[in-house]
Amino acid sequence: MSKTLIRGAKVLGGEPQDVLIEAGTIAEVGTGLSAEGAEVVEADGKVLLPGLVDLHTHLREPGREDSETVLTGTRAAASGGYTAVFAMANTFPVADTAGVVEQVWRLGQESGYCDVQPIGAVTVGLEGRKLAELGAMHESAAGVTVFSDDGKCVDDAVIMRRALEYVKAFGGVVAQHAQEPRLTEGAQMNEGVVSAELGLGGWPAVAEESIIARDVLLAEHVGSRVHICHLSTAGSVEIVRWAKSRGIDVTAEVTPHHLLLTDELVRSYNPVYKVNPPLRTERDVMALREALADGTIDIVATDHAPHPHEDKDCEWAAAAMGMVGLETALSVVQETMVDTGLLDWAGVADRMSFKPARIGRATGHGRPVSAGEPANLTLVDTAYRGAVDPAGFASRSRNTPYEGRELPGRVTHTWLRGKATLVDGKLT
Amino acid sequence: MQRHLISAADLTRDDAVLILDTAEEMARVADRPIKKLPTLRGRTVVNLFFEDSTRTRISFEAAEKRLSADVINFTAKGSSVSKGESLKDTAQTLEAMGVDAVVIRHGASGAPYRLATSGWIDAAVINAGDGTHQHPTQALLDAFTMRRRLVGRDAGLGQDLAGKRITIVGDVLHSRVARSNVDLLHTLGAEVTLVAPPTLLPVGIETWPCEVSYDLDSTLPKSDAVMMLRVQRERMNAAFFPTEREYSRRYGLDGDRMAKMPEHAIVMHPGPMVRGMEITAEVADSDRCTVVEQVANGVSIRMAVLYLLLGGNEPAVTHSRTTEEK
Numbered sequence: 001m002s003k004t005l006i007r008g009a010k011v012l013g014g015e016p017q018d019v020l021i022e023a024g025t026i027a028e029v030g031t032g033l034s035a036e037g038a039e040v041v042e043a044d045g046k047v048l049l050p051g052l053v054d055l056h057t058h059l060r061e062p063g064r065e066d067s068e069t070v071l072t073g074t075r076a077a078a079s080g081g082y083t084a085v086f087a088m089a090n091t092f093p094v095a096d097t098a099g100v101v102e103q104v105w106r107l108g109q110e111s112g113y114c115d116v117q118p119i120g121a122v123t124v125g126l127e128g129r130k131l132a133e134l135g136a137m138h139e140s141a142a143g144v145t146v147f148s149d150d151g152k153c154v155d156d157a158v159i160m161r162r163a164l165e166y167v168k169a170f171g172g173v174v175a176q177h178a179q180e181p182r183l184t185e186g187a188q189m190n191e192g193v194v195s196a197e198l199g200l201g202g203w204p205a206v207a208e209e210s211i212i213a214r215d216v217l218l219a220e221h222v223g224s225r226v227h228i229c230h231l232s233t234a235g236s237v238e239i240v241r242w243a244k245s246r247g248i249d250v251t252a253e254v255t256p257h258h259l260l261l262t263d264e265l266v267r268s269y270n271p272v273y274k275v276n277p278p279l280r281t282e283r284d285v286m287a288l289r290e291a292l293a294d295g296t297i298d299i300v301a302t303d304h305a306p307h308p309h310e311d312k313d314c315e316w317a318a319a320a321m322g323m324v325g326l327e328t329a330l331s332v333v334q335e336t337m338v339d340t341g342l343l344d345w346a347g348v349a350d351r352m353s354f355k356p357a358r359i360g361r362a363t364g365h366g367r368p369v370s371a372g373e374p375a376n377l378t379l380v381d382t383a384y385r386g387a388v389d390p391a392g393f394a395s396r397s398r399n400t401p402y403e404g405r406e407l408p409g410r411v412t413h414t415w416l417r418g419k420a421t422l423v424d425g426k427l428t
Numbered sequence: 429m430q431r432h433l434i435s436a437a438d439l440t441r442d443d444a445v446l447i448l449d450t451a452e453e454m455a456r457v458a459d460r461p462i463k464k465l466p467t468l469r470g471r472t473v474v475n476l477f478f479e480d481s482t483r484t485r486i487s488f489e490a491a492e493k494r495l496s497a498d499v500i501n502f503t504a505k506g507s508s509v510s511k512g513e514s515l516k517d518t519a520q521t522l523e524a525m526g527v528d529a530v531v532i533r534h535g536a537s538g539a540p541y542r543l544a545t546s547g548w549i550d551a552a553v554i555n556a557g558d559g560t561h562q563h564p565t566q567a568l569l570d571a572f573t574m575r576r577r578l579v580g581r582d583a584g585l586g587q588d589l590a591g592k593r594i595t596i597v598g599d600v601l602h603s604r605v606a607r608s609n610v611d612l613l614h615t616l617g618a619e620v621t622l623v624a625p626p627t628l629l630p631v632g633i634e635t636w637p638c639e640v641s642y643d644l645d646s647t648l649p650k651s652d653a654v655m656m657l658r659v660q661r662e663r664m665n666a667a668f669f670p671t672e673r674e675y676s677r678r679y680g681l682d683g684d685r686m687a688k689m690p691e692h693a694i695v696m697h698p699g700p701m702v703r704g705m706e707i708t709a710e711v712a713d714s715d716r717c718t719v720v721e722q723v724a725n726g727v728s729i730r731m732a733v734l735y736l737l738l739g740g741n742e743p744a745v746t747h748s749r750t751t752e753e754k
Contacts, residue, residue, distance in 0.1 A: 196632030199561030269538030285515040317536035
């Protein structure tokens with residue numbers, strides 16, 4: 001079995017150390033480690049993080065292989081420093097049976113670029129009416145623990161309550177896409193000053209906040225845990241903060257784009273900024289950053305949502321919602337959280353690896369960088385700064401809102417159980 | 429002047445006054461035995477209408493023909509998506525046929541902006557109404573009508589609407605006419621008040637350069653012009669207001685309410701009117717109502733816009749108005 005010595009890496013941003021990988025495991029962490037028989041990677045002051053874990057990825061396979069496949073999506077993940085991604089259930093067919101989740105899981109195994117943990121649908125066909133066979137998906141080879149109708153809200157209070165209760169039997173969690181459907185009929189962007197001017201249908205903050213408020217109370221009532229997907233408003237932050245102070249078992253994620261971009265960008269009518277939940281205001285962005293820093297929001301999740309070019313090269317109303325995010329997530333987090341002094345690299349490891357792995361029960365991921373742990377690692381050149389060029393993406397889709405924008409940080413190496421999936425910024 | 433006309437908010441005061449003054453010149457053409465100018469001879473204008481709007485399309489077509497442009501009408505019912513062809517492909521197809529300007533009406537807010545800014549085509553783009561966003565030539569023809577009536581046809585030349593009090597009543601939320609008018613009237617120095625039930629005002633309206641009121645009766649005596657917006661009956665099905673009757677009781681303009689307006693004040697409507705809903709027949713047919721004038725003025729305004737965007741430096745009308753005035 002091959003050996004790799006990473007020399008002079010700032011582990012979680014600390015003092016430079018050497019990390020020796022052997023047989024897929026971290027064999028030793030220290031200074032002046034022997035390189036004998038090992039392939040040496042000169043880290044030269046780069047930051048070494050545990051492999052990133054994304055709790056919210058759309059891999060699109062099966063059904064929309066024109067926008068992404070498990071293979072291209074996991075290659076994008078490895079490029080972005082991820083070693084595990086959770087694949088959302090809104091595929092065609094929907095991942096609401098053991099058969100579909102096992103298919104996705106198997107495709108992930110075959111890809112070899114990162115671990116793919118399928119998420120199962122909460123309800124049959126994401127229709128919100130009848131519970132999917134959650135237990136069967138959990139017991140399948142895919143071992144599903146996270147369930148979500150993401151893309152749609154489980155808006156029926158009784159169905160949501162039952163789902164929260166039911167998954168307790170096997171330690172599952174329901175990840176809610178919080179969007180009150182009636183309040184968001186025809187919604188095209190955040191409802192506020194900009195939507196009033198642009199004449200685009202409004203997606204009010206209250207449509208998210210009211211569902212989150214209901215669901216944390218339901219979780220409390222039935223003693224279950226609930227996870228909030230892509231939290232996007234200052235009001236949602238306050239509700240989650242209140243729920244946590246009450247001891248409710250709630251976790252929440254924020255996307256990189258909601259940490260950086262605002263609805264002012266929609267003035268361009270460029271659908272590359274069309275996403276669900278929509279880009280909010282500067283005030284929301286600041287509240288989200290603060291909440292991620294103080295732990296109210298637990299994790300960063302990409303909501304990587306690939307779409308083919310033609311679905312964005314059109315008028316706003318006709319365009320698909322969503323942005324790709326796996327290959328830019330860490331850079332955006334560095335820009336918004338690290339370079340602003342809100343988080344250190346240990347904090348980034350916590351929000352992008354340790355905690356998402358814990359919420360999703362991803363064994364072998366989100367582990368400390370220490371001897372005996374699986375060698376799932378990411379090396380980041382934090383001194384780098386450059387313009388985003390979508391032409392270089394490994395993802396099959398290019399719908400990034402960051403084209404041409406200068407961002408800091410570049411993932412140079414990723415190791416999945418000791419096997420390099422990315423070397424010097426190139427996929428293996 | 430800019431190369432495109434997408435939003436009334438893009439016009440400076442001087443741009444707007446120039447368009448209004450040019451429209452006065454164009455209006456004189458309509459009084460001639462031969463209502464035609466050679467200005468756009470050899471230029472091709474396409475009217476690209478993704479939404480039904482016979483009035484606006486005919487108005488543009490009349491304006492284009494009076495300027496001797498070659499006119500192509502392209503009517504695509506429904507959205508580009510349901511049609512299966514994208515807006516981009518449609519526009520590029522037309523441009524390949526050698527179009528100099530595209531007059532576009534589209535149900536999606538921002539579609540003309542996308543057409544003008546995405547590098548899809550080189551032609552000038554004129555917004556003939558997009559979704560609930562903008563309808564700049566409507567705002568221009570409304571301002572033209574107000575200037576004529578409230579300032580004077582000749583006295584108005586070179587003038588804006590400084591100090592004029594304009595009240596716009598009705599479904600502001602879904603109205604591109606309201607948005608365009610607020611922008612343009614503000615630029616021209618008028619004081620605008622929007623009156624509507626709170627359900628028909630957009631969240632975020634507080635930044636608009638106008639006043640907002642829920643009470644029509646108190647606003648009428650302070651108005652030089654009252655513009656009634658069309659209110660679709662179907663809105664009551666989405667709980668924007670309880671019933672048609674209640675809407676017209678609270679926000680409709682009838683003879684009694686019209687009597688509260690100052691003597692000189694005019695009643696406007698962009699059409700089509702829903703008689704018995706936002707306006708009674710008595711008001712609609714009164715001398716103070718400018719609906720028919722607005723339609724006539726629409727042709728002059730659209731001629732002015734087309735001329736200024738496409739005509740280049742040549743004078744639009746062979747004899748100048750100053751000599752005519754003498």
